[in-house]
Amino acid sequence: MTALANPTPNTKNTLSGQYNAFIWKRVLLLGVLVIALVLSLITDIATGPAQLGILDVLSGLVYGIDNPTTEVIIWDVRMPYALMALIVGACLGLAGAEMQTVLNNPLASPFTLGVGAAATLGASLVIVLDLSWTGLSFNVLLPASAFVFASAASILILILSRTLGASIHTVVLFGIALMFGLNAVVGLLQFVADANSLQQIVFWTMGSLARASMDKVAIVTVVFVICLIWSVGHVWSLTALRTGEDQARSIGINVERIRLLVLLRVSLLTAIALAFVGEIGFIGLVGPHIARMMLGEDHRFFLPGSALAGALLLSLSSIASKALIPGVILPVGIVTALVGIPLFISLIMSRGRGAMV
Amino acid sequence: MYSVFRCLTKSLWLVITLSVFSGISLAETSASRTVVDLAGREVTIPVNAERIIIGESRYIPALAIVEEDPISKIVGMLADLKLTAPGTYRQFQDRFPEIENIPLIGHTSADSFSVEQVLTLRAEVAIFGLEGHGPTARHAHVVTQLEQAGVAVVFLDFRKNPLANTPKSIALLGKIFGQEQRAEAFNQFYREQLQRVTDGLAQRNSSLAPPSVFIHSRVGIMDMCCETMVRGMMADFSDHVSANNIAKPIVPGAAGVMNLEYLLTFQPQVYIATAVGSSDTWAAGHTSHADNIPPYIVLGSDVSEDVARASFNNALSASNTRGVKQLEAVKQGQAYAIWHHFYNTPLNVVAVQVFAKWLYPDTFQALDPKATLDELYRRFQPFPVKGTYWVSLNKHPPKPMALVTTMPDNTGNQQ
Numbered sequence: 001m002t003a004l005a006n007p008t009p010n011t012k013n014t015l016s017g018q019y020n021a022f023i024w025k026r027v028l029l030l031g032v033l034v035i036a037l038v039l040s041l042i043t044d045i046a047t048g049p050a051q052l053g054i055l056d057v058l059s060g061l062v063y064g065i066d067n068p069t070t071e072v073i074i075w076d077v078r079m080p081y082a083l084m085a086l087i088v089g090a091c092l093g094l095a096g097a098e099m100q101t102v103l104n105n106p107l108a109s110p111f112t113l114g115v116g117a118a119a120t121l122g123a124s125l126v127i128v129l130d131l132s133w134t135g136l137s138f139n140v141l142l143p144a145s146a147f148v149f150a151s152a153a154s155i156l157i158l159i160l161s162r163t164l165g166a167s168i169h170t171v172v173l174f175g176i177a178l179m180f181g182l183n184a185v186v187g188l189l190q191f192v193a194d195a196n197s198l199q200q201i202v203f204w205t206m207g208s209l210a211r212a213s214m215d216k217v218a219i220v221t222v223v224f225v226i227c228l229i230w231s232v233g234h235v236w237s238l239t240a241l242r243t244g245e246d247q248a249r250s251i252g253i254n255v256e257r258i259r260l261l262v263l264l265r266v267s268l269l270t271a272i273a274l275a276f277v278g279e280i281g282f283i284g285l286v287g288p289h290i291a292r293m294m295l296g297e298d299h300r301f302f303l304p305g306s307a308l309a310g311a312l313l314l315s316l317s318s319i320a321s322k323a324l325i326p327g328v329i330l331p332v333g334i335v336t337a338l339v340g341i342p343l344f345i346s347l348i349m350s351r352g353r354g355a356m357v
Numbered sequence: 358m359y360s361v362f363r364c365l366t367k368s369l370w371l372v373i374t375l376s377v378f379s380g381i382s383l384a385e386t387s388a389s390r391t392v393v394d395l396a397g398r399e400v401t402i403p404v405n406a407e408r409i410i411i412g413e414s415r416y417i418p419a420l421a422i423v424e425e426d427p428i429s430k431i432v433g434m435l436a437d438l439k440l441t442a443p444g445t446y447r448q449f450q451d452r453f454p455e456i457e458n459i460p461l462i463g464h465t466s467a468d469s470f471s472v473e474q475v476l477t478l479r480a481e482v483a484i485f486g487l488e489g490h491g492p493t494a495r496h497a498h499v500v501t502q503l504e505q506a507g508v509a510v511v512f513l514d515f516r517k518n519p520l521a522n523t524p525k526s527i528a529l530l531g532k533i534f535g536q537e538q539r540a541e542a543f544n545q546f547y548r549e550q551l552q553r554v555t556d557g558l559a560q561r562n563s564s565l566a567p568p569s570v571f572i573h574s575r576v577g578i579m580d581m582c583c584e585t586m587v588r589g590m591m592a593d594f595s596d597h598v599s600a601n602n603i604a605k606p607i608v609p610g611a612a613g614v615m616n617l618e619y620l621l622t623f624q625p626q627v628y629i630a631t632a633v634g635s636s637d638t639w640a641a642g643h644t645s646h647a648d649n650i651p652p653y654i655v656l657g658s659d660v661s662e663d664v665a666r667a668s669f670n671n672a673l674s675a676s677n678t679r680g681v682k683q684l685e686a687v688k689q690g691q692a693y694a695i696w697h698h699f700y701n702t703p704l705n706v707v708a709v710q711v712f713a714k715w716l717y718p719d720t721f722q723a724l725d726p727k728a729t730l731d732e733l734y735r736r737f738q739p740f741p742v743k744g745t746y747w748v749s750l751n752k753h754p755p756k757p758m759a760l761v762t763t764m765p766d767n768t769g770n771q772q
Contacts, residue, residue, distance in 0.1 A: 050622040069621050072683040077618045194440055194635075200578065210581035210614060213679075327607035327619040329581075 026301040029294050033308040037086070040315040044082035047319055048073065049327050075214065084212035084276070085318035085332070086311045087220045089283050091273035093310020094224070095266045096284030097291065097303055098231060101238050102262045103161065103171055104245070109284035110270035113157060113175030115150045116279055117182035119271045122149030124186050124201045128193045139219065143275035150267035153178060158263055162256065207280035207333030209318055216276040223272040227265050228307065234258060235299040242297045280333050282340030283310045290343075313339065392532050395487055395522055396494045396512040403481050403509065405535045406430070410462060410475055410508075412485035412492050414438035417449060417456075419515065419703050420484075422527060422543050422737045423536040428453035430534075432478045433462040435470070437490055442698050443635050444658035444744060452739050472502050480508050482533060487514040487522075488589070489701060516701045517589045520597055523547060523703045543703070543737050550706045550729050551597075554713045554721075558599060561720045568716045569601040571625035573681070574612065575633045575697060577653025577672035582617045582680065590700040591631065591708065598713045600627070617680045627716055628686040630669065632656040633697035656696040658744035665748040669694050673750070691715075692750035699746070704733060711747050 046054035050073050057074055065071040096109040103113075110116045122145035131141055156178065161171045186205070190198050237258050240248040248255055273280070287310030288302075294309075295301040314332070317339050321330045388404040410433035411420070417438060420427035428449065439446040450456050460478060463470035470492050475483065483503055485492050492499045493512075500510045511529060514522040524544040531540025572591055574584040585604040586592040588611045595602050603625050604615050632654035650667045652675050660668075673682050673692075686692055693715050699708035710726035726747075734742035 049616055049619040069683055072680040073618050073621055076680045077616070077621075198440075208581050208614070322616060325607065325609065327604075327616055328609075329614045329616050331614075 026295050026298070030301060030305055030308065033294075033305060033312065037308055037312045037315060040312055040319065041082055041086055044085065044315055044319050044322075045078050047322050048078055080212040080214050080217055081209050081322075082315070082318060083214075083217045084209050084220070085314045087217060087224055088209075088273045088277055088280065089287070089311035089314025090307040091220065091224050091227075091269040091310070092280065092283040092314070093287030093291070094228065094231065094303060094307040095269035095273070096310070097288035097306030098238070098262045099266045099284070100288050101241060101299070102259045103157070104241070105172060106289070107172050107285075108175070109282075109288075110150075110266060111279070111281045111284060112179070113153075113172070114178030114182055115153050115157075115267060115270050116274060116281070116284075117179045117186070118153035119146035119150040119267075119274045120205060120279060121182050121186050121189070122146040122271070123204060123275060124189050124193075125149075127197045127200045127204070128189055139216065143219070143272050146271035146275045147268055150271045151264055153182070154263035154267045155260070158259055162259075204278045206331045207278040207336070208329070208331045209277055209321065210329050211277060220272050220276060223268060224307075227269050228304070230265060231262075231303055234262065235303060238262070238299040238303075239297060242299075278333065280314065280336050282336050283313050286340050286343055287313055313343075390532070392511065392529060394511040394529060395514040395526055398512070400509050400511050402511065402533055406481040406509075406533060408432045408479055408481045409533075410434065410478060410480040410483045412470075412483070413489055413701075414446075415442065415490075415698065415701055416484060416486070416513065418445065418738065419513070419526065420530060420534075421449075421739050422703060423530045423540045424534040425739065426453065427534075428456045428459070431459050432480055433460050433475055435463040435490070436461045441633065441635070442657060444660070445698070448658055448740050448743075470496075470499060472499055475503065475508070476506050483508050483510045484530075484533070485510060485512050486516060486701070487512050488517045515703055515705065519589065519593050519700070519705050520551065520709065523705060527703055539737075546733070546736065547703070547706050551709060553724060554598060554709055557713065557717070557720050557724065561717065567599050567601045568626045569603050569624075570595050570627045570629060570712075570716060571603055571615075571620055571684075571686075573628065573630045575653075576630040576678060576681075576694070577651070577668075577675060578634055581614065582678050583615045583620060584612065585615050586612045586700070588612075591629075591695070594699075594705065594709045594712045595629075595716070597709055598716055600712070600716050621680060621683060624685050626686055626691060628681070628684055628692040629712070629715065630654055630672070630692070630694040631697040631700070632665070632668075632694050634668070654694045656694060656745055656748065657698075658742075660745050662745045662748055665694070665745045666750070666752065669748060669750050687750065690749070690751040694748050694750070696746040704730070707733060707746070 042054055045057050050070075052070065052073060056070075057078065060070060060074050065074060092110065099108040099110065099113070099115075100106055110119075123142050126138070126141045126145045134141065136144075157171060157175055160174050164170070186201070190201055193201060237248070237253045240251060240253055241255065241258065245255055270284075288306040290309040290313075291302055291305035295305040314336065317332050317335045320339065321332045321335045324330055324335070389401050390404055391399055391401050394400055407430055409430050411417070411431060412435065414434040414436065415438050417427060417431070417434075420431070424430065438449075446456075460474065462474050462478070485494075485500075487494050494500075503510050511533065513526040513529060515526060524547055527540045527543050527547070528537070531537040571583075572586050572595060573582075574586055585608065587602060587605045587608045590611070592602055592605070592611075603620070603623055604613070607613075607615065607619065634651055634653035634655045635657065650664065650671050652671050653668065654665070654672045655668045656665050669692075672678060673687065681687060684692075693711075695708060695711060699705050707726050707730045710721075710724055710729055714721045714724055714726060730742055730746065734740070
């Protein structure tokens with residue numbers, strides 16, 4: 001970037017031409033992702049057992065609906081389901097991308113490093129302990145507690161990677177250990193939970209979009225937009241960080257501060273995404289890899305690209321979860337893993353020779 | 358010298374006593390019989406076993422049918438009854454306070470089951486379910502370990518194929534407890550009550566289309582819409598009354614989550630919710646709330662009809678089940694809730710009668726499931742029935758003539 005910012009006069013034209021091509025190519029690719037996402041969203045909204053095509057849905061949205069059954073189908077079933085897939089996928093994609101960058105590790109994602117498990121623990125605690133005395137609703141308490149625990153896990157990972165001078169591999173190993181440890185604590189919680197809470201925890205650990213509603217979509221969207229805008233302020237620093245920590249430091253970037261802020265953001269994104277649909281793995285891992293292969297490391301494109309790729313993946317999974325057995329809703333967590341694993345393996349195979357780190 | 362003599366005498370007595378007692382116990386263990394359990398296995402069980410463990414404590418009501426005091430013979434069980442049906446548990450606790458002292462050999466799942474602890478309990482017989490929350494026929498390692506330790510393992514079933522297997526399971530329990538007559542008395546009652554439904558259906562005009570039904574599991578507890586049962590469990594109750602379970606052709610397994618949109622499109626004529634919630638846990642945490650009605654349906658021995666109905670209305674007003682209120686069945690008052698635990702108990706015959714009455718109100722006008730439940734408890738349970746086990750959403754459901762005379766409307770355009 002520094003070379004691009006201070007071009008020598010005699011190569012200016014060529015370089016600026018190359019730079020423009022570089023930009024245009026990525027803008028174009030982002031456009032392709034957006035178009036794919038819109039198509040997927042439309043397909044998702046048009047998919048369902050009722051004889052209700054996309055035109056019916058769109059005219060219903062624009063001109064209003066006089067049939068209460070159709071209204072429920074559009075506003076309580078199809079729209080929240082499709083939009084929740086999109087926005088949760090975007091949250092997880094963005095969170096995974098940022099995490100991979102600040103931990104300098106392609107295996108990092110909210111789920112592989114225990115941040116997701118910590119969020120689950122936080123949410124489970126709210127389910128098990130009766131917190132009604134706080135006067136806050138479940139819709140607030142659940143994500144708040146998930147966020148507190150996810151942040152604690154992120155900060156733990158951060159402290160380790162900083163103070164112990166840990167290598168990438170140590171951080172990953174620590175994250176995995178953290179994940180198993182936290183899962184064990186969730187398991188313990190299930191032992192003290194009464195039957196009602198137990199069922200809620202168990203179903204919470206199986207991701208499903210069927211629990212989406214428009215007010216939850218709105219909450220997640222607000223948090224996502226805030227985080228996306230916040231992350232825009234960090235794109236140059238994050239790009240610099242990818243060239244190496246020392247180099248980033250040498251151009252005056254406060255690496256520690258960036259790491260802390262980004263991990264807090266990751267925790268927020270993970271917690272809010274998880275709080276309403278339960279655990280959905282692989283999006284945070286695979287979404288950023290797809291974006292990186294398409295767009296490279298420039299975070300101006302990589303971050304929105306990851307969010308788009310994550311949204312696209314979960315949107316496609318959402319269609320599959322409804323369409324595989326019409327009339328039945330499969331837990332989207334299962335579908336995501338089934339879609340995500342082959343994709344992930346093919347990515348590894350195709351990139352096997354090139355170092356992703 | 359004297360002390361040595363006394364010591365010798367003591368030892369002699371000890372040897373004699375020991376040998377006599379061991380002789381008795383030998384005689385006892387040699388008195389065994391072979392039974393065939395619900396998994397089709399031949400099992401040799403001791404006659405009059407005194408030390409029994411049960412895979413699910415929800416089997417206690419079944420044990421109480423054949424054995425007057427089942428609690429004194431149970432040396433280990435899972436914690437599921439207390440957790441999932443606290444009202445029923447409390448009734449047993451009032452009658453048999455020592456139920457609190459029974460060691461728990463697990464929580465609410467087979468994974469939490471401790472074989473080692475079972476072995477220290479010196480159980481003679483272990484009673485498990487073919488399917489369910491405790492160790493089942495699929496947990497071969499648990500069965501093998503117990504059998505190697507000399508514990509006879511028998512399988513019951515009130516869940517996989519409830520109506521056919523309930524009499525067989527009760528007969529098996531009769532043999533285990535040496536109470537064949539009591540078991541047969543129950544089975545006779547059971548068959549009679551089931552027959553009343555079969556007879557009623559036989560009288561019905563067969564040219565009429567069977568009513569369609571949707572069974573919505575665990576309403577309010579599950580944070581998503583709409584879990585259902587299609588094979589075994591309560592699905593068998595609606596099958597038995599020849600109702601058209603609209604989820605059956607769609608869901609591949611025994612249970613699954615239906616798309617609410619499907620229900621709104623291919624509307625069921627009758628909506629039946631199951632109530633797994635307990636009012637205990639809610640009341641405990643919400644004493645300060647003016648409106649002390651849980652957001653999930655509560656039924657059971659501690660629940661009044663008014664509270665049950667209020668909780669039903671609450672559960673259907675929650676955001677994730679809001680669409681259910683748009684179902685024609687709900688709008689027209691053909692919406693009912695039933696105690697979830699009927700799905701895994703010999704009391705299931707009552708639920709079949711309730712289903713029959715809900716689905717064919719004209720045909721079964723004379724049938725009184727409440728009287729059946731009362732009699733069942735009076736004759737076969739250690740305490741009288743109390744509480745509410747089923748409820749309609751509306752206090753006075755409209756007379757549903759349309760239900761039995763019209764064909765299902767599957768067009769999805771009700772307006």
